[in-house]
Amino acid sequence: MAFIDNDKQVSLRVFEVPPGNSVSSARDVEYLCKLRYPRLRSSLHDVLISSAPLTTSAVPSIPSVPFAHSPTADVLITVIFEYEVDSRTDTVVHLVPRSTILNQVSSISTSSRKFRNWKSWGPEGSRMLKLTSSNVWTCLSYGMKFIYCAVGGKYARVFDFNPYATTKDANSSASCALLPWEPLPMETKIRSRRKPFKIDMVTSLPGREAYALLPRMSVLGWEGAMITEDHIVLILVSGSTIRVIFPLMTP
Numbered sequence: 001m002a003f004i005d006n007d008k009q010v011s012l013r014v015f016e017v018p019p020g021n022s023v024s025s026a027r028d029v030e031y032l033c034k035l036r037y038p039r040l041r042s043s044l045h046d047v048l049i050s051s052a053p054l055t056t057s058a059v060p061s062i063p064s065v066p067f068a069h070s071p072t073a074d075v076l077i078t079v080i081f082e083y084e085v086d087s088r089t090d091t092v093v094h095l096v097p098r099s100t101i102l103n104q105v106s107s108i109s110t111s112s113r114k115f116r117n118w119k120s121w122g123p124e125g126s127r128m129l130k131l132t133s134s135n136v137w138t139c140l141s142y143g144m145k146f147i148y149c150a151v152g153g154k155y156a157r158v159f160d161f162n163p164y165a166t167t168k169d170a171n172s173s174a175s176c177a178l179l180p181w182e183p184l185p186m187e188t189k190i191r192s193r194r195k196p197f198k199i200d201m202v203t204s205l206p207g208r209e210a211y212a213l214l215p216r217m218s219v220l221g222w223e224g225a226m227i228t229e230d231h232i233v234l235i236l237v238s239g240s241t242i243r244v245i246f247p248l249m250t251p
Contacts, residue, residue: 002047002079008040010047011115012079012096014105033105034115037122038197045089048080051098052142074099076141076161083196090194093129095146095205097161100125127161127205130190142227149225149234155214156225156232159184161207179210 004010013031053075079094103125104116122128131148140146149156158179160166166183184207191200212232214222226233 002049003034004040004044009036010040010044011036012049012101014101031114033101033108035101035104035121036115036117038118038199038201040083040196041198042083042085042196044196045082045084046080048082049077050139050141051075051077052139073143074162075143076146077101078141078146081196085194085196088194090196091130091132092190092196092201093131093140093146093148094126095129095141095159095161096126097144097205100205123203125205126203127159127184127188127207128190128201128203129159129188130192130195139226142229145227147225147227147232149214149222153214153222154216156212158210158212158227158232159207160209161205163206166206166208179212181208181210183208 001013001015002010003013012035014033014035015029015031017029075098077096077098079096081092081094083090083092100121104121108114108116129148132150140148144160144162146159146161147156148159160181165181187202187204189200189202191202195201214225214234222234222236224235226235
């Protein structure tokens with residue numbers, strides 16, 4: 001969960017809640033680890049955290065899709081910061097593998113200090129992207145993949161942080177016709193005056209990226225996109241009607 005302290009220090013706190021226990025407030029449970037971000041320089045409107053599949057999700061005995069995600073495999077924790085600078089709302093997306101968080105929890109399990117500063121966990125263990133969010137709620141990540149489609153977009157950007165796929169692409173010239181993957185740059189820098197934090201954000205989690213050309217359904221383009229085990233799911237809004245279409249399979 002995300003917390004903002006009185007000194008404008010935002011952090012992710014990791015809790016352990018035994019199965020079957022009901023907790024009315026996160027403040028009723030002692031956290032295992034607090035992962036700090038740099039201090040804020042702007043006002044936060046919201047912090048949205050999601051991941052898929054959940055750790056409690058069960059793999060079907062006869063999967064209905066060709067690729068099923070193991071509950072024990074790594075997944076991305078997607079943290080979306082909505083903030084205001086100069087009376088304008090902006091968004092950054094922070095992609096953190098669950099393994100990064102669990103490694104930090106493990107490293108301080110025997111320590112009386114239950115927090116890690118940004119430099120200890122963020123720059124090398126995650127990627128932060130400057131993206132514009134859609135007003136339509138979508139599940140942007142599944143497993144170690146993340147998708148982004150701007151409102152009215154004609155293409156989607158797909159990011160994959162699976163370390164095995166990333167290493168394979170780095171050592172091979174092979175490409176996929178549907179999604180021609182390219183390695184991400186060594187670092188992603190967010191250093192314009194519109195960033196939400198007081199320092200430049202430099203992150204370097206290895207990954208790959210592909211641009212997927214989307215079928216044309218409307219002159220206004222697509223409202224958003226989601227990603228599942230094996231499909232890119234596109235969202236088109238017409239009045240009060242939301243149309244969901246499964247047009248592309250992902251490798």
